[in-house]
Amino acid sequence: MTRRVVVVGAGPAGVSAALAAADAGAQVTLVDSAPTVGGQFHRQPAGAGPDKVPGGSRLVEHPRVRLLTDTVVWTVEPLHSGHLVHVRTGQADGPGRHGEALTADALVLATGAYDRALPFPGWDLPGVVTAGAAQALAKGQGIAIGDRVLVAGTGPFLLPVAQSLVGVGAQVVEVLEANGGIRGWTPSALVAGRGKLAELAGYARLLATHRVPYRTRRTVIAAHGEDRVTSVTTAALDREWRVKPGTERRLPVDAVCVGFGFTPQLELAVSARCELVDGFVEVTPTQETSVPGVFAAGELTGIGGADLAAAEGTIAGACAAGQAIPEAALRKARRGRTFAAGLANAYPVRPGWRTWPADDTLVCRCEEVTLGALRTAARERDALGVRSLKLTSRVGLGLCQGRVCGRNAAELAAGYTGGHYDPSDTARRPIAAPLRLGELAEDPEKENT
Amino acid sequence: MNVTVDGEPQPARAGQTVAALLLAAARVSWRDTRAGGRPRGLFCGIGVCFDCLVVVNGIPDVRACQRVVADGDEIRTQHGAELPEARS
Ligand SMILES: Cc1cc2nc3c(=O)[nH]c(=O)nc-3n(C[C@H](O)[C@H](O)[C@H](O)COP(=O)(O)OP(=O)(O)OC[C@H]3O[C@@H](n4cnc5c(N)ncnc54)[C@H](O)[C@@H]3O)c2cc1C
Ligand code: FES
Numbered sequence: 001m002t003r004r005v006v007v008v009g010a011g012p013a014g015v016s017a018a019l020a021a022a023d024a025g026a027q028v029t030l031v032d033s034a035p036t037v038g039g040q041f042h043r044q045p046a047g048a049g050p051d052k053v054p055g056g057s058r059l060v061e062h063p064r065v066r067l068l069t070d071t072v073v074w075t076v077e078p079l080h081s082g083h084l085v086h087v088r089t090g091q092a093d094g095p096g097r098h099g100e101a102l103t104a105d106a107l108v109l110a111t112g113a114y115d116r117a118l119p120f121p122g123w124d125l126p127g128v129v130t131a132g133a134a135q136a137l138a139k140g141q142g143i144a145i146g147d148r149v150l151v152a153g154t155g156p157f158l159l160p161v162a163q164s165l166v167g168v169g170a171q172v173v174e175v176l177e178a179n180g181g182i183r184g185w186t187p188s189a190l191v192a193g194r195g196k197l198a199e200l201a202g203y204a205r206l207l208a209t210h211r212v213p214y215r216t217r218r219t220v221i222a223a224h225g226e227d228r229v230t231s232v233t234t235a236a237l238d239r240e241w242r243v244k245p246g247t248e249r250r251l252p253v254d255a256v257c258v259g260f261g262f263t264p265q266l267e268l269a270v271s272a273r274c275e276l277v278d279g280f281v282e283v284t285p286t287q288e289t290s291v292p293g294v295f296a297a298g299e300l301t302g303i304g305g306a307d308l309a310a311a312e313g314t315i316a317g318a319c320a321a322g323q324a325i326p327e328a329a330l331r332k333a334r335r336g337r338t339f340a341a342g343l344a345n346a347y348p349v350r351p352g353w354r355t356w357p358a359d360d361t362l363v364c365r366c367e368e369v370t371l372g373a374l375r376t377a378a379r380e381r382d383a384l385g386v387r388s389l390k391l392t393s394r395v396g397l398g399l400c401q402g403r404v405c406g407r408n409a410a411e412l413a414a415g416y417t418g419g420h421y422d423p424s425d426t427a428r429r430p431i432a433a434p435l436r437l438g439e440l441a442e443d444p445e446k447e448n449t
Numbered sequence: 450m451n452v453t454v455d456g457e458p459q460p461a462r463a464g465q466t467v468a469a470l471l472l473a474a475a476r477v478s479w480r481d482t483r484a485g486g487r488p489r490g491l492f493c494g495i496g497v498c499f500d501c502l503v504v505v506n507g508i509p510d511v512r513a514c515q516r517v518v519a520d521g522d523e524i525r526t527q528h529g530a531e532l533p534e535a536r537s
Contacts, residue, residue, distance in 0.1 A: 046465060129493075130494060
């Protein structure tokens with residue numbers, strides 16, 4: 001019987017996985033909540049067809065691929081053999097979405113990652129957004145988040161964001177890298193990432209042309225304004241990311257984009273009971289997770305960029321369809337992982353960030369829990385462990401379910417109590433995407449299977 | 450395409466997200482928080498953070514960064530936690 005493979009996420013990893021599995025003879029369903037394929041890296045302007053994405057045309061024309069866009073996977077349910085993938089198709093968060101349950105002999109999770117943001121006074125003011133938000137808005141909608149924009153955080157991703165902002169007409173006032181930049185790259189990362197160096201050199205030229213200063217070991221430590229950001233304070237950091245006194249500078253801006261690396265989008269992997277290591281999904285060389293028949297590829301398994309994600313996707317797709325590991329993709333994935341390890345080394349998040357927020361700075365944006373309240377809960381109520389911390393302080397109990405604050409709250413609390421808080425505990429959510437109450441109440445028998 | 454934002458007519462393009470429409474209309478915030486009443490708008494941009502919630506056609510808690518506008522949409526500011534409007 002033909003193997004049925006369901007791929008969740010149509011970014012570089014998911015598109016490659018779908019094509020590899022279909023080429024290997026499987027019947028593939030590729031699901032993404034976005035209106036079109038591409039994921040974050042190949043995000044297309046509104047209305048663009050899939051042909052703009054590498055592999056996109058082949059995907060739509062492939063006789064064994066069914067593409068389900070505008071479709072969110074809200075949970076996966078284990079079957080005796082395989083999984084049932086519950087999806088809803090229709091307008092985002094709208095009423096009247098259409099439900100379906102897809103049977104998968106093998107499942108490939110390629111749900112990607114989102115930016116990590118660290119709390120500082122004023123980070124909740126409108127106009128302060130993640131670097132990815134500015135990127136998605138520029139690439140997908142062709143507009144700039146502001147006229148005078150500061151870009152701050154860590155990692156090479158800040159550079160394409162600055163480039164996109166310039167491309168949509170914003171003035172980028174500064175790009176601030178909290179680590180040491182390219183000087184932190186190890187020789188093996190330089191070798192594995194030599195292709196990337198040309199790309200980085202291109203960004204450097206662009207910043208020079210537009211007179212955008214790129215400063216290392218500096219970041220934004222406060223955003224100011226009443227109902228929106230109107231200025232920021234930036235400061236130099238020591239190696240542990242504590243602020244160097246006397247280096248503070250005030251800059252007028254109307255937008256700030258922050259990105260301190262990425263956090264994997266884990267909830268489906270967690271609900272499928274895949275083992276995690278250091279906050280990422282653990283996989284074998286075939287990209288199979290600890291759960292037989294469930295594969296993971298791309299940023300879910302480690303942050304390494306679009307090329308690595310695509311190589312992992314090819315492996316996952318082929319193996320999910322029952323084939324041997326494609327050698328060329330395996331070589332690419334190995335090189336990609338060496339580069340990724342180098343990046344992780346060069347752009348870590350240092351513990352000194354915990355000194356940036358003030359007592360009244362929100363740690364949890366949804367439930368509006370301040371740093372002071374979190375500290376009290378952790379210390380006085382002895383909240384050891386993520387679950388008790390959530391219950392005593394309400395941190396992470398809001399609509400985002402701890403996606404934004406989970407890692408930050410875990411690190412802060414560990415600093416207060418010396419306890420161990422597993423940040424991946426915050427990814428234990430029964431439902432990966434919000435459902436309307438009416439949808440939950442709907443008779444599952446009515447779902448068209 | 451035409452939509453309204455807090456009752457005011459607003460031109461819209463096919464494929465535009467509600468967040469892009471609001472930002473293009475020079476709005477940076479379109480919600481206030483339940484406890485502090487603080488203004489919020491776009492934050493993560495990709496559907497993860499739930500900061501950008503807005504009311505569309507009487508239905509609250511719609512992520513503006515994910516929702517693509519449709520002709521005739523009535524978009525309005527969301528105040529704290531809202532219940533869906535009764536509609537026929
Ligand atoms: C906002 C943002 C912008 C970025 N822009 C760039 C860039 O310009 N350049 C760059 O080098 N890197 C960029 N990155 C880094 C990016 O993560 C990688 O380069 C690359 O896109 C990762 O590929 P992936 O296939 O693992 O995941 P992604 O490309 O993130 O794809 C994951 C896909 O899964 C879908 N998905 C997730 N959960 C569900 C669900 N429950 N149901 C249905 N669909 C789901 C998402 O809609 C998404 O399309 C960006 C990251 C973010 C967060
Ligand atoms: S801005 Fe984060 S969900 Fe829309």
